[in-house]
Amino acid sequence: MSSSVPSLKIAPQTDADGIWSRQSIISRILYWGIHLACVAAIFTGVSLADFALFFLMVYIRMFGITAGYHRYFSHRTYKTGRVMQFCLAFLGCTSVQKGPLWWAAGHRRHHRFADHDGDMHSPREGFWQSHQGWIFDGRWDDTELPLIKDFSKFPELVWMNRWHILPPILLALFCLAVGGWSGLVWGFVISTVVLWHFVYSINSLAHVWGKRRYDTDDDSRNNWLLALITLGEGWHNNHHHYMTSARQGFRWWEIDVTYYMLRLLATLGIVWDLREPPRSVVNAEA
Numbered sequence: 001m002s003s004s005v006p007s008l009k010i011a012p013q014t015d016a017d018g019i020w021s022r023q024s025i026i027s028r029i030l031y032w033g034i035h036l037a038c039v040a041a042i043f044t045g046v047s048l049a050d051f052a053l054f055f056l057m058v059y060i061r062m063f064g065i066t067a068g069y070h071r072y073f074s075h076r077t078y079k080t081g082r083v084m085q086f087c088l089a090f091l092g093c094t095s096v097q098k099g100p101l102w103w104a105a106g107h108r109r110h111h112r113f114a115d116h117d118g119d120m121h122s123p124r125e126g127f128w129q130s131h132q133g134w135i136f137d138g139r140w141d142d143t144e145l146p147l148i149k150d151f152s153k154f155p156e157l158v159w160m161n162r163w164h165i166l167p168p169i170l171l172a173l174f175c176l177a178v179g180g181w182s183g184l185v186w187g188f189v190i191s192t193v194v195l196w197h198f199v200y201s202i203n204s205l206a207h208v209w210g211k212r213r214y215d216t217d218d219d220s221r222n223n224w225l226l227a228l229i230t231l232g233e234g235w236h237n238n239h240h241h242y243m244t245s246a247r248q249g250f251r252w253w254e255i256d257v258t259y260y261m262l263r264l265l266a267t268l269g270i271v272w273d274l275r276e277p278p279r280s281v282v283n284a285e286a
Helices: 024-044 048-074 082-093 100-112 127-131 155-162 166-204 224-229 236-241 257-267
Strands: none
Touching (some): 048 100
């Protein structure tokens, strides 16, 4: 694929990644092993408590991705204190999508090269590549620190980025403790797989299916169904039009649960300075 966008040199391995970026075989076994482990639900069964735990674990961790990894670490659409910043990093890590510095740097790369050479997961490279094939592409193993200098200055975030495997382990043990084996399967294993594919659908489907309100230099689209299942991330054309907004549902009818929760946290004084899209930006339709 040709592109007029200049390439960006991929950063070398750094201490911000730890040993996990070099364990590609183990990472693949874990990834597909968690998928395969969903079959264990046949043997454990499911109760209402298990389903409640499943739903809770999907959407608490989804918030960690949407409000934490994406709108805070990737785009700095609001401000918060250092303790809450670490909590967002920890919560994001429980989603089993590597560390906050790696995730946010990769997402900044995505916006810089969206649907051009250098984009980690453009559907122009095919559905498999955009949905999950890019995860196994060694080019994207390491944290690109030059893209995330603003947050890599915090040692606790560098530590969390290196040891991103610890929060998922703790969460799995929590689910086992509160729900037994069925709680582990539904609360951690199945919810993790569902969460993965909900998040990946923004990369693969929100650049293919939906409506384009704004004429952006990429294929991003607004998709109401994806917005509902991802707490607002499906308003993807809005986001690519003005990525520094804490609100991605620009119209009143565009449901954006992440933004509503951020407004609640702002009311409580936990976060502040939520960035909004100017009226001129919202009204600048193609």
